[in-house]
Amino acid sequence: MGTHHYESSSTFIFNIFINHRSFYFISSLYLQHFSSKLLFGFNYLYSLITRTEHSLSLSLSLSLSLSLSLTTG
Secondary structure, eight states: OOOHHHHHHHHHHHHHHHHEEEHHHHHHHHHHHHHHHHHHHHHHHHHHOOOOHHHHHHHHHHHHHHHHHHOOO
């Protein structure tokens, strides 16, 4: 009876250990996936911002040259 109890407790501990290992593995995978998604989002936002900045500066220079040509003309 006592040996059986000891066996069940050891398998229980072993199961916990395995579950912890798989949990850490899954969570690390999820973290990697999440961080890559986050990085992709940041890159996308940055490109969007720079594109907007570029288009803004382009429209600004266009309007500036237009107003300059209007005032000189």
